[in-house]
Amino acid sequence: MLPPNYRIRLMGSSDFEEIRDICKLVYPTETAYTCEELEEHHRVFPQGQFVALDSSQGAVAGVHFTLRLRMIDFHLDDPWDVLTARGTFSDHNPVTGHTLYGADIMVHPAHQHHGIAHALTDITRGLVQEEGLWRMVGASRLPGYGKRCASMGAEQYVAAVQRGELVDPVLTAHLRDGWTVVRPIHGYLSHDDESGGWAAVIQWVNPACPPPPEFELR
Numbered sequence: 001m002l003p004p005n006y007r008i009r010l011m012g013s014s015d016f017e018e019i020r021d022i023c024k025l026v027y028p029t030e031t032a033y034t035c036e037e038l039e040e041h042h043r044v045f046p047q048g049q050f051v052a053l054d055s056s057q058g059a060v061a062g063v064h065f066t067l068r069l070r071m072i073d074f075h076l077d078d079p080w081d082v083l084t085a086r087g088t089f090s091d092h093n094p095v096t097g098h099t100l101y102g103a104d105i106m107v108h109p110a111h112q113h114h115g116i117a118h119a120l121t122d123i124t125r126g127l128v129q130e131e132g133l134w135r136m137v138g139a140s141r142l143p144g145y146g147k148r149c150a151s152m153g154a155e156q157y158v159a160a161v162q163r164g165e166l167v168d169p170v171l172t173a174h175l176r177d178g179w180t181v182v183r184p185i186h187g188y189l190s191h192d193d194e195s196g197g198w199a200a201v202i203q204w205v206n207p208a209c210p211p212p213p214e215f216e217l218r
């Protein structure tokens with residue numbers, strides 16, 4: 001899946017500055033992670049923080065940050081700040097967190113369209129299977145929606161992307177990577193004008209693992 005000059009490993013402190021640089025490039029309107037926040041992610045759940053490396057240049061090409069959540073403690077509409085405890089990951093629950101929450105996936109623009117996000121998603125799916133988790137959940141930005149929001153609703157837009165009639169730079173990649181849409185939500189990120197303030201909750205359910213007891217009757 002990955003081109004031969006790339007490999008994936010767990011994040012280490014030597015990656016932090018490069019991750020901050022990628023963050024500034026792909027989310028110019030957001031505040032980049034601080035090294036302290038990245039250190040904290042690493043401290044609470046080291047096996048859930050993945051880095052893709054371009055081994056020919058020794059450079060970080062992309063990342064996927066995850067934590068385990070007990071989803072019954074949250075609501076489907078909750079924004080990123082709530083789900084990640086304001087980016088600290090202090091709500092990571094290693095015992096009854098049956099859902100792996102994909103807090104962020106980003107690929108340096110110079111390395112996009114090489115299958116890096118796909119490979120980062122596959123390795124994360126492997127973690128869900130290894131840890132015997134129920135599913136992984138995330139929220140896809142919809143950067144193609146902002147310029148269409150005057151003419152169509154977010155539900156309509158997401159359905160058109162699912163049918164392949166429209167291409168969204170982020171949601172289309174997630175759908176190709178095996179995620180399915182749960183539903184669009186508003187207000188997931190505070191400064192995402194490109195997405196018209198919307199996102200789509202997405203999930204991948206582990207066929208080998210039943211839902212935890214608290215979800216059985218839902």
Ligand SMILES: CC(C)(COP(=O)(O)OP(=O)(O)OC[C@H]1O[C@@H](n2cnc3c(N)ncnc32)[C@H](O)[C@@H]1OP(=O)(O)O)[C@@H](O)C(=O)NCCC(=O)NCCS
Pocket residue numbers: 001003026062104105106107108111112113114115116117118119139140141169170173176
């Ligand atoms: C969304 C994002 C993570 C996707 O990363 P990516 O590494 O480019 O994604 P992939 O390469 O796996 O898939 C994207 C495309 O590359 C294609 N592709 C996959 N393998 C490929 C390969 N070996 N060679 C060329 N293209 C390839 C895929 O088919 C897909 O198709 P597309 O050209 O129609 O888009 C990236 O665009 C990004 O960082 N965006 C900004 C941050 C962001 O919004 N993150 C999402 C938060 S929800």
